[in-house]
Amino acid sequence: MIKKNIAVFFGGCSSEYEVSLESVTSVLRNLDSAQYTPVPVGITREGDWYYYTGETEQIATDTWHTDRAHCSPAVLSPNRSARELLVFGTDSLTRIPVDIALPILHGRFGEDGTIQGLIELAGIPLAGCGALSSALCMDKDRAHRLASLSGIRSPRSLVLESEIPAAGQNSVITEMAHTFARQIGFPLYVKPVRAGSSYGVTRVNSPEQLEPAMKLAFQYDNRVIIEENIPGFEVGCAVLGTKMLITGEVDEIELSGGFFDYTEKYTLKTSSIHVPARIPASKAEEIKLAAKKIYRTLDCSGFARVDLFLTPEGEIVFNEVNTIPGFTEHSRYPGMMKAAGIPFREVLSRILDQAISPQQIL
Helix, strand or coil: CCCEEEEEEEECCCCCHHHHHHHHHHHHHHCCCCCEEEEEEEECCCCCEEEECCCHHHHHCCCHHHCHHHEEEEEECCCCCCCEEEEECCCCEEEEECCEEEECCCCCCCCCCHHHHHHHHCCCCECCCCHHHHHHHHCHHHHHHHHHHCCCECCCEEEECCCCCCCCCCCHHHHHHHHHHHHHCCCEEEEECCCCCCCCCEEECCHHHHHHHHHHHHCCCCCEEEEECCCCEEEEEEEEECCCEEECCCEEEECCCCCCCHHHHHHCCCCEEECCCCCCHHHHHHHHHHHHHHHHHCCCCCEEEEEEEECCCCCEEEEEEECCCCCCCCCHHHHHHHHCCCCHHHHHHHHHHHHHCCCCCC
């Protein structure tokens, strides 16, 4: 068997840099070495690219980029006939063939279609969602609008596109925000339109908390969305495939209070995740069908995690799609697939193989 070179991108100049390091560490440790040769490409917080040949543990501790003996400046060749990584030495140029590109990047400039577009331009098979679907799913407003057109309810929301003025100054935008808040009631959520891992997200319980929440969200994006609170709890569905789709078992987030913020997502300090979800089998199947419908509607491919709400009345409400979900062995996507009988190593192999043969059920 001829092993395939997998360009694995990690790091990135986004607020979710650390999350990427955790995910890629797990991915590199679980790649099937009999089938694949990883070609790690680290991107620093400043956006510098390096071909990394050091130990995986240094990625986990974020010391990889300080090890200059194992970091060489690199770029992806835009030449479609080449399909290679160009690695620059002191007075040399090395060309490394790339069979498949696997971005393990979270947030802006990694999950929003930017690097996906570069990979597509280079003509390299991409493991995961393409440029269009990545951009759509990263944009909460546009994703909700498209999902609603497909018949899946989304939370009522208002998008604000300019920052609020200094304290004490009235503006149209603050009036719009307060008017909408009175219409949908409290609690409500204020979020950056394009951000992940709950960065910049605030649960707002009273009118005086609204403007500080808006200011925080504007630190992460130039567009902010105010959303109604959906009663019930959050469920997720892992989807794998392009032409033919399979799903993992539906999971359920149990909260002790508040919402599933950054701390809870990565520590589960006071919350729990149940796989399978503690819901009737018929409702789980309904959620899987809704997840696949949203996946198709937003032009997803390869893999993604679809997050939804389940209300006390049994209604399914769309939340968001994570086109590159957390990928540690204990993350939700691998957990849902494991519950469906597909271990993490096999999940990775299926994701990579379908990049070359998307028509297969993998």
